[in-house]
Every structure is written in structure tokens, then in C-alpha cells.
């Protein structure tokens with residue numbers, strides 16, 4: 188059996204390449220909130236801003252601790268919603284000034 | 287509702303509370319850290335991780351020389367990689383007055399053995415390939431300054447507290463401090479728990495003045511808003527923290543560990559209060575300033591933008607030491623440099639609390655000082 192097939196190796200956060208095992212270990216170490224896990228493992232701090240991983244991690248927290256997903260606090264989503272180049276954002280300002 | 291006792295209670299789970307708690311625990315004290323939300327919920331989780339000894343106040347320079355030494359060894363101390371990297375700090379001078387003030391600062395810094403020089407614009411360009419040198423007169427360059435990851439450092443210290451028989455309480459919102467005469471006795475949280483200890487440290491960062499009031503003590507710390515952004519990770523192309531002090535300047539660095547660019551600026555005029563709302567002004571203005579300094583960043587994408595608080599004391603220097611209430615200490619008002627001060631002030635405050643004095647005399651940072659010696663390299 189290839190070890191990759193074991194569910195624990197499943198990548199739950201693609202942006203930061205965090206596996207299910209890593210998340211479970213952090214929860215078992217006493218960190219029971221999405222905010223704390225984000226700060227330890229960077230889950231939600233990558234390109235997708237947490238759209239891909241936060242729900243999966245919330246379910247892992249529920250499984251490990253019994254805290255229902257509905258009672259968990261989700262980290263605030265940070266602008267911009269999609270990555271935008273510095274040059275584009277900066278030129279917005281330049282255009283405003285020229286007007 | 288429970289009642290528990292410890293040898294020392296630390297209010298605040300940011301870098302200052304975590305580091306001081308750790309060094310107190312190392313000295314054999316049973317430490318409780320009480321954090322209103324979760325570790326790094328305050329300024330520490332919003333900071334950009336810069337670490338430097340280039341200051342103008344003698345004591346600050348000495349504290350930072352100690353802190354940098356500690357950062358260099360922190361991975362061994364804590365058993366975890368804190369992403370310390372000595373990429374240096376380059377402060378840019380675009381006018382004669384700034385150049386002169388850097389040269390004066392360098393004179394003070396060298397007295398303490400800091401390796402720092404005023405270098406030419408061309409040399410700045412060699413250290414930062416692609417730097418826009420238009421109008422640049424040169425820069426104050428210190429290669430031993432650097433960066434580390436605030437989350438890794440803070441959680442590393444907290445894990446250390448736990449290993450050393452201490453406890454970290456999250457969702458522990460301190461609402462009351464009980465005194466017996468002029469002595470501190472216990473601390474109560476919003477959910478009704480009471481924690482007893484003869485030693486209580488106020489490490490509540492931007493909220494230190496609120497915690498002070500609970501013990502009847504005035505602590506002159508006022509928050510103002512600072513915003514920051516982070517970009518996608520790209521291949522390494524910037525070594526130092528770049529600091530541009532012009533009114534429309536900014537400072538940013540590339541994370542050694544990950545390759546993200548992270549940066550911020552100080553708004554003119556300042557925005558008082560502890561709001562963490564991110565503004566439209568910043569998310570357009572900051573990219574313009576970054577691209578002006580380093581045009582090659584134009585295509586790099588911004589991932590997130592947020593706000594946090596600087597916690598200003600009246601003179602821009604920390605407030606560390608005892609208070610008129612016996613057993614009640616303060617270490618706050620880091621004025622935007624608390625992350626880098628964390629290790630040194632943590633250890634020095636632990637010495638002060640347990641023995642009555644510290645190996646570097648912190649009395650210039652005491653609460654009842656005259657607020658006159660302002661820091662020029664804020």
C-alpha cells in the first residue's frame with residue numbers, strides 16, 4: 188500500500204501545502220480554533236484566502252474536539268478577494284491624481 | 287467558574303506576554319498566560335516581522351543588540367525554526383536633512399559596536415538590485431539587522447511556557463484586578479474565573495491602559511492604526527528591509543522563509559484608535575510606493591491587506607517595570623517595535639520581576655519617567 192493513500196496525507200490546504208495529519212496534530216496540541224490554526228500552519232493565508240481549506244479544517248476541528256462547525260468562528264476574509272498585481276493597484280492611484 | 291493559583295500571571299498573549307511568560311517560567315515560576323481572544327490576536331499577529339538595532343536611544347540600541355543575539359539562537363532555545371534571517375536593514379535618504387540625521391544616529395549606534403555605515407546610492411543599488419535611485423543620496427545600512435516570523439516566535443514561546451509547567455488560557459478576557467491594600471492578589475475574567483497570584487504583568491499591548499485602569503493605574507499607551515499588505519511568494523530578489531522615511535514612503539521586506547513581500551507605511555497624519563478596518567487608500571497607495579522604489583515588483587500580486595495597532599507611549603519608547611501597585615508590573619507601549627524587543631525585554635523583565643533588577647538597567651523605560659527623550663528612528 189502506498190503511504191500516500193492514507194487519508195492523513197491528504198492535502199487540506201493546497202496554497203500552503205498543509206496535510207490533514209498536520210492539522211490534526213495542531214488540534215490535538217490544544218489549538219481549537221480556525222484563527223489559531225491559521226497562525227500556526229498558514230492555512231487560509233495563501234492565494235485562495237481560505238476558500239479552499241477553512242471548511243475542511245472546521246470539520247476536522249469538529250471531529251477532534253466535538254465543537255460544532257456552526258459554533259466556530261471563521262477568520263475575516265481579507266481584501267482583495269482575488270490577487271491583483273501591485274502595478275495595477277498602484278496605477279489606480281496615479282490615475283486618480285492625474286484627473 | 288474556577289479558582290486557580292500561579293506564581294505569576296501574564297495578561298496578554300502577544301509577543302511580550304509570551305516571551306516574558308517563558309523567561310519567568312524558565313526561572314522556575316508557575317506561569318499563567320491569560321489571553322482575551324487567542325495568541326497573536328493583537329498587534330503581534332499583524333506585524334511584519336522586522337528586527338533592527340538601528341535606533342537613536344542608547345537603551346533601545348542595547349536592548350536590541352541583546353534581542354538580535356537571542357533571535358540568532360532562538361531556534362535552539364525553543365526547539366522550533368522561527369525563520370530568523372539577517373538580511374539587514376537599509377534606511378534610504380532622499381534629502382540632506384535625512385542623510386544628516388542618519389549619520390548622527392550611526393555615530394551613536396557605533397558606540398555600542400553596531401556594524402552600520404552610511405553608504406552611497408550606488409552601493410544601495412548593489413544591495414537592492416533594481417532599486418530606483420532617482421533622488422537617492424544614499425542609505426544607512428546595517429547587515430546584522432533582520433527578520434523573523436512573529437507567529438512562530440510567539441507560539442514557540444507559548445509552547446515553551448506549557449513545557450515549563452505553565453498554562454495558556456485563551457478566551458480569558460480580564461475584567462477585574464483585585465487588590466489587598468496596595469498589593470495585587472487576583473485577576474478575574476469575563477466568564478467568572480478567578481486567578482490568584484502575587485505577580486501580575488500587564489502585557490496587553492494596545493490595551494495596556496485599559497488593563498492599568500483595572501488596577502487603578504494610569505498607563506499612557508494610545509493605539510493608532512497601521513495597515514499592511516502581503517503579496518504572493520516569488521523567487522528571492524530582496525535581502526534587506528527597505529525603509530523609505532519620506533512622507534509618502536513605506537517599508538517592506540521579502541520573507542526569507544516563504545518569498546512573500548510584506549510591508550506597511552505610517553500614515554500622515556496618524557489615525558488614532560484601535561480600529562482594524564483596512565482602508566481603500568492604503569491598498570492603492572502602498573502598491574504605488576512599493577513599485578516606485580522597486581519597479582520590478584509591478585507584476586507581483588497582492589494577496590491580503592489588513593490593519594493593526596501601533597501602541598504608542600508619549601515618547602515612542604517602551605514602558606517597562608513596576609507600578610505603584612505592589613506585584614503589578616507593566617511591559618507595554620512598544621510603540622511599533624514590540625516584536626523585535628520581545629526576546630530581550632522578556633528576559634530582562636523576568637529578571638526584574640524575580641530579582642528586583644535586570645542585567646540591562648531598564649529604569650529609563652520606567653512608568654514614572656519624564657516623557658522627553660523621543661526616538662528619532664520610529
Ligand SMILES: Cc1cc2nc3c(=O)[nH]c(=O)nc-3n(C[C@H](O)[C@H](O)[C@H](O)COP(=O)(O)OP(=O)(O)OC[C@H]3O[C@@H](n4cnc5c(N)ncnc54)[C@H](O)[C@@H]3O)c2cc1C
Nearest residue numbers: 298300302322328329330333336460491594623624625626
Ligand atoms: C502593521 C504593523 C507592522 C508592524 N511591524 C513591526 C515590525 O516590523 N517589527 C516590530 O518589532 N514590530 C512591528 N509592529 C509592532 C508590533 O506588532 C507590536 O509592537 C507588538 O506586537 C506588541 O506586542 P504586545 O505583546 O505588546 O501586544 P499584542 O500583540 O497586541 O498583545 C496584547 C494581547 O493582549 C490581549 N488582551 C487585550 N486586552 C485583554 C484583556 N482584557 N484580557 C486578556 N487579554 C487581553 C490582546 O488580545 C492581545 O493578544 C508592527 C505593528 C503593526 C500593526
